[in-house]
Structure formats: structure tokens, C-alpha cells
Amino acid sequence: MKVKLANGKGEVFNLENNTARVLIAAGTLVEYVAPTKPPRIGITSWKAVIKPGIRFEKESYIEPTPTIVASCSMCGGAVTLTGRNAHKTQHFLHCGLDECVPADIARQYEGLYESLKQKEKTREQSAEVQKPHFIDIF
Numbered sequence: 817m818k819v820k821l822a823n824g825k826g827e828v829f830n831l832e833n834n835t836a837r838v839l840i841a842a843g844t845l846v847e848y849v850a851p852t853k854p855p856r857i858g859i860t861s862w863k864a865v866i867k868p869g870i871r872f873e874k875e876s877y878i879e880p881t882p883t884i885v886a887s888c889s890m891c892g893g894a895v896t897l898t899g900r901n902a903h904k905t906q907h908f909l910h911c912g913l914d915e916c917v918p919a920d921i922a923r924q925y926e927g928l929y930e931s932l933k934q935k936e937k938t939r940e941q942s943a944e945v946q947k948p949h950f951i952d953i954f
């Protein structure tokens with residue numbers, strides 16, 4: 817067992833376990849426990865973005881989607897979160913951590929949904945204005 821003098825003087829040395837325990841009990845020695853290294857945890861970068869829509873064919877289209885992207889500087893872990901409640905229900909697991917979406921990113925994510933809703937409303941209104949008007953001639 818690794819021990820050192822109870823008064824803190826001198827260096828750490830090895831001593832047979834039974835002898836060490838007797839001297840520790842007598843107060844002459846203390847067991848030496850090596851300091852543990854702090855865990856290596858990366859810095860997570862978060863962002864809320866709108867993933868652009870994709871048009872495959874005339875009839876096939878994927879809508880633009882608010883998306884949360886997170887990545888870790890240490891382990892290289894990365895995640896893409898989507899869905900109306902992704903900022904409330906989904907987490908980023910890496911480096912032994914279970915991270916929730918930070919509040920500022922959650923607010924940005926909500927804002928992206930609102931801006932898409934506003935754009936859709938504006939598009940619907942302008943489509944109504946551009947509708948051809950028919951005049952009944954009968």
C-alpha cells in the first residue's frame with residue numbers, strides 16, 4: 817500500500833499492507849490516495865437553424881424545418897434535433913453528459929417556427945391576391 821508520514825513530511829512510499837495498517841491505526845502514517853484527474857469534458861456548441869426545404873419533383877417537396885444542431889469539441893459527438901418539441905424533449909449525450917438544449921437556443925428555435933408560420937401566412941395572403949378573378953358572363 818502507498819503511504820506517507822502523517823505529518824505530511826517526506827515522500828510517498830510503499831509498505832506491506834499489514835504493517836501499513838498498524839502504523840496508520842497508530843497515527844504515524846496515512847494512506848496515500850493519488851489525486852484523480854478531472855474528467856475531460858468538451859465544450860458544446862449549439863445553434864438553431866432552418867434546414868432548407870427540398871424539391872424532388874413537382875409534387876414532392878420537403879418543407880423547411882427548424883433544426884437544432886449541437887457538437888462537442890472534445891469527443892466529436894454531434895446531434896441534429898428536429899420536431900416541434902425537440903428543444904423540450906431531446907438531449908445531447910456525450911462525454912458522459914446528458915445536456916438539455918440551452919434556454920437561449922430553445923428561444924431561437926421557437927422563433928424559427930414563428931418566422932416560418934409568418935412566411936406561410938404571408939404567402940397564403942399573396943396567393944389569394946393573385947388568384948384570377950372570374951366574371952360571370954351568363
Ligand SMILES: [Zn+2]
Pocket residue numbers: 857858888889890891892893910911
Ligand atoms: Zn463530448
